[in-house]
Amino acid sequence: MRVLSGIQPTGQAHIGNYFGAIKSWVAQQELQDSYFTVVDLHAITIEHDPKELYLGTLELFATLLAAGLDQDKCTIFVQSHVAAHANLAWLMECTVSMGELNRMTQFKDKGRGSESVRAGLFTYPALMAADVLLYQADKVPVGDDQKQHLELTRDLAMRFNRLYGEVFTVPEPSIPTIGARIMDLSNPTKKMSKSSSSPAGIIYLLEPADQIKKKISKAVTDTDNCVEYDPQNRSGISNLLEIFGVATGKDPRSIAQSYSSYGALKNDLTEVLVTNLAPIRDRLNNLLDDKAELARLMRMGAEKAEITANETLRRAQDAVGF
Ligand code: ADP
Ligand code: NA
Numbered sequence: 001m002r003v004l005s006g007i008q009p010t011g012q013a014h015i016g017n018y019f020g021a022i023k024s025w026v027a028q029q030e031l032q033d034s035y036f037t038v039v040d041l042h043a044i045t046i047e048h049d050p051k052e053l054y055l056g057t058l059e060l061f062a063t064l065l066a067a068g069l070d071q072d073k074c075t076i077f078v079q080s081h082v083a084a085h086a087n088l089a090w091l092m093e094c095t096v097s098m099g100e101l102n103r104m105t106q107f108k109d110k111g112r113g114s115e116s117v118r119a120g121l122f123t124y125p126a127l128m129a130a131d132v133l134l135y136q137a138d139k140v141p142v143g144d145d146q147k148q149h150l151e152l153t154r155d156l157a158m159r160f161n162r163l164y165g166e167v168f169t170v171p172e173p174s175i176p177t178i179g180a181r182i183m184d185l186s187n188p189t190k191k192m193s194k195s196s197s198s199p200a201g202i203i204y205l206l207e208p209a210d211q212i213k214k215k216i217s218k219a220v221t222d223t224d225n226c227v228e229y230d231p232q233n234r235s236g237i238s239n240l241l242e243i244f245g246v247a248t249g250k251d252p253r254s255i256a257q258s259y260s261s262y263g264a265l266k267n268d269l270t271e272v273l274v275t276n277l278a279p280i281r282d283r284l285n286n287l288l289d290d291k292a293e294l295a296r297l298m299r300m301g302a303e304k305a306e307i308t309a310n311e312t313l314r315r316a317q318d319a320v321g322f
Contacts, residue, residue, distance in 0.1 A: 001032045003174075004137040006039040006079070007064075009057040010048070011194030015203045015273070016182035018067060018280075019246040026068035034074040035135050035305060036064060041079045041086065042128075045121040046110075059284075062294055063205060066284035077301035079131065084309040088130035089123075091316055095156050095163075096126050104148060129153040134309040136169040147173065164319035167312070180246040185219040188235040206281055209274045216240070216270045227259040237262065244269050247276050 005025060007017065028034055040057045057078055069076050079085050101107065104125055111117040120127075128149050132140050133156075142150045150173050157168040184190045186201035196202060203215055221236040229252045231238040241252035244265070248255075259265040287294055 001139060002035070002135060002137050003028070003032050003139045003141065004035045004037070004132055004135050005141055006037045006042075006131065007060060008043055008194070009038050009040050009053060009060045010043050010046075011056070012204045012206065013060055013063045014182075014192055014194065014205065015243065015277075016192035017194070018205055019180050019243065020182055022064065022067045022069075023246075025064075025074075029069060029074040035137070035308075036069060036074060036076045037079050037131065037305075038064070038077075039079045039131070041089075042124065045118055045124050058294065059288065061298060062284055062287040063280075065287055065297065066280045067205075071297055071300050071304075075301055075304040076297075077305040078298060081298065081302035082134075082305045082309050084134055084306065084313040085127065085130055088134055088309075088313050088316060089127040091160075091320060092126035092129045092133075092156055093123050095160050096123075096129070096152070100152060100155070101125060104152070106145065106149070125149045125152050126156075129156045132171050133157055133168045134312045135305075136308070136312060137171045138169060139174040140171050141175070142173050160316070160319075164316075167315050167319050180242050182243060182246075183235065183239040185215055185239070188220055188239045203273065205277060206284065207277065209270075209278075212273050212277070213270045216266050216273070219266070221262050225262055227256050227262065227265055229253045229256045237265075240265060240269055244272060247272050 005021070007013075007021070013022070025034065025036060038057055038060050040053060043053055043056075061076065061078060064076050065071075101122055107122055107124070111121050128146075129152065132150075132153050140150055140153075150171070154170050157170045161168055161170075182192045184192045184196060184201035185203070186198060190196070190201075192202055194202075200215065200218065203212055207215070219236060219240060221240070222234060224234075226234075227237060227241075228234055229238050229241045231242075238252070241255050244250070244255050245252035255265075259268075
């Protein structure tokens with residue numbers, strides 16, 4: 001079974017990325033033939049700062065390693081380091097129709113109406129199709145926001161195969177093995193996201209202990225001081241219980257039973273997070289201190305990815321008549 005997952009290097013990784021995705025990727029890497037990619041090509045579909053992108057990509061790659069992904073058990077690479085992605089994306093742009101791209105709701109939400117919106121944001125689903133198809137992935141874990149794009153990837157794989165011959169595995173969507181859905185601490189009805197405007201609601205993986213304490217103590221709750229797991233009616237406290245649960249492997253409901261005040265729960269949750277994140281932060285700092293080793297690991301990932309990607313690209317190019 002081959003699986004591909006990606007993460008965008010736009011903004012710093014946070015506990016939502018870790019407990020919701022990266023932690024389960026680490027568990028999965030032994031069980032499946034897994035490819036994990038930092039999708040920097042996608043990051044330039046919107047305005048960006050080159051230096052920030054460079055450093056953000058480096059840091060996110062290092063973060064995946066620090067969290068426990070191991071280049072000997074899976075393949076971790078930066079998308080732009082494997083030239084086949086941009087190359088196959090062109091073949092996909094010449095397979096997809098304007099009508100299909102026009103129907104993508106994410107583009108409608110993000111880009112509609114603006115003359116200056118980058119063309120790459122419009123054609124992004126063709127690049128995403130290339131990302132997946134290059135590795136002949138059987139399964140792609142997708143959240144709700146990516147379902148329509150994966151549906152298009154499947155259509156394009158089938159169309160290409162029909163027009164030019166069997167080249168691509170048609171991937172199945174898989175429900176991501178979600179550790180949890182972590183909400184924003186300042187606005188617990190919204191998911192914690194790198195692209196959120198206010199950092200107060202986000203706990204970054206690199207967050208120092210005193211900042212974690214401050215952010216948890218300011219996390220929005222109601223004023224009832226009633227520790228109860230009820231995501232519908234008590235989203236703030238339930239989110240804290242959820243984070244506590246996913247970090248300790250305990251059930252949020254049973255955690256709720258052992259607390260009778262928000263303050264005590266917040267203190268212990270701070271401890272738990274500091275203890276969970278400290279080793280990741282230490283490993284990350286060590287990795288970032290040794291840029292030569294990091295560069296070696298990046299090259300290693302790209303070379304491993306290229307073995308599969310280049311073979312698929314060659315077959316696709318032969319098929320269209322190049
Ligand atoms: P972000 O919204 O922070 O930019 P990405 O889109 O890069 O995150 O997603 C990377 C991975 O992290 C995906 O698998 C996504 O489902 C997961 N993820 C992102 N935010 C959360 C969250 N708040 N809770 C749980 N999982 C999350
Ligand atoms: Na593996």
